[in-house]
Amino acid sequence: MTAAEKEAVEAFRRDVVEPSMTKLVMIDFWAEWCGPCKALSPVIEKVAADYADKGVLLAKIDTDANQFIAAQFQIKSIPTVYAMFQGQLVADLTSARTESQLKGMLDQILKQLPVDSAEAKTEAEIEPLIAMGEQVLAEGDAERALSVFEQIAEIAPDHPEVVSGRVRALVAAGRLADADAMLAAVPEEAAKAPEIDRARAALDLARSAPPAADLQPLIAAADADPENMQARFDLANAQMAAGERDAAADSLLAIVAKDRDWNDGAARTQFLKLLEVVGLEDPWVSGQRRRLSAILFT
Template sequence: MSPQEKEAVEAFRTDVVEPSMTSLVVIDFWAEWCGPCKALTPILEKVTEDYAGKGVRLAKIDVDKNQFIAAQFQVRSIPTVYAMFQGQLVADLSTARTESQLRTMLDQILRQLPVQSEEADAEAELEPLIAMGEQVLAEGDAERALSVFDQIAEMAPEHPQVAAGRARALVALGRADEAEAVLAALPEDAAKGAEIEQARAAVALAREATPVEDLSGLAAKAATGDMDARYELAGGQMAAGDREAAAETLLAMIRDDREWNESAARARLLKLFEAVGLEDPWVSAQRRKLSAILFG
């Protein structure tokens, strides 16, 4: 190995291999005379800059000045683009010639590798705070839960879990309009998660679950079998925060007449499930009861 080759190897180790121990390094093999390289360069630079917070960085290797390095990677045509992590090539990105294609491939890689990033560090810091807010909300202290989520929102205003927690706390406090505004303010890419759908379901449910002043009187009317009264009772029970009673009322309605009012009782029950959270153990238990009625 010549002195120049040794120098090139050392530079590659410093600029590419060592950073790849913690970051995902996108290696762009290019040359000044390469037209396609010049077209691809702005895309690589823009996307890797956008993904810097995710732990991605760009290393450019001029094949004319680094022929030995290019030969080690068996580069036969340019542009050739690889991704390296912890000193190993993990993907060939050469087929990604558009911004959308490159982003899609990077997203797939980042989901599979423990790349250190500012976003991951920030997420780790937020996790226990979000869990605390969720616990307080689950315990029924919506006012305190909202205070917790408001404080977290100052750190991460567009975090979907934080926005969802704030919205559900506002719903529990009877402030559905404010909850809807919180969700509407999220950017499009942050407004697609399951937690946001759960919060939207809670808002929708709050809008149709009308509070009832005399629940006992309405319950007596519902006991006569009046389906309209039973449906109104379920709404009043949900508005009062009594999901157990609401579910029992709706399940009984489905058992007696599942087709009533175009299956309105079942639709409301499913919306209640979504608002509580489909992974919640309570929802799982209620869904088993529903299945027993429908298919038993």
């Protein structure tokens, strides 16, 4: 190799190979005269910036200035975009010409590789704190749960589980307007997360299930006329508002068993919303789903 080629190899090792030992490096082979390269560059650069916390770096290789490096990679046309991890090419990203396509490919790669990232470190740090907040919320201490989630939000303000916990704690504390405002401020992409759906369901459920000062009159009304589905439904809503999920589930399933189509399936819809609010991974939810299936399919 010539001195220039040795210098190019050393620069590539320093700027691309070494960082790839812990990061996922996107290598963009381009040239000043290449029109498609100029069109793709802003897309690649934006995605690289968006994914920096996920452990993604961008290395741009001018093929005119680095002909020896381009030859080693057998670059036939540009733009060509590769992904490298631990010194090995792991994907050809050239076909991704839009932001969504490139992010989709990176998401798939990042799921499979142990890439060192700030996001992963943050996740490990806040995971036990989120569990603590969820436990406190499940125990019914909404104000303390809100305090826990707000402290976590100082570390990861946009984390879906953190936002969901804060919203559900606000709902449990009766601060529905604040919960609504927080949900409205969630970025569009993050709003698609299932954790945000859970928070949204909690808010919807709280609005459709207002608390009652005394459950006894509602219980008496439902028991007095087993055919009165509305009375049973009103009781179920009040039981949910009071945090009596077992009793609420019993009341809603009693309606489904009696008349599953009552009020356009309102009882079943409310029952499923209750399960979503509790959390689909909760063992209690699995048991309630089996109860519903037994009613629907027997």
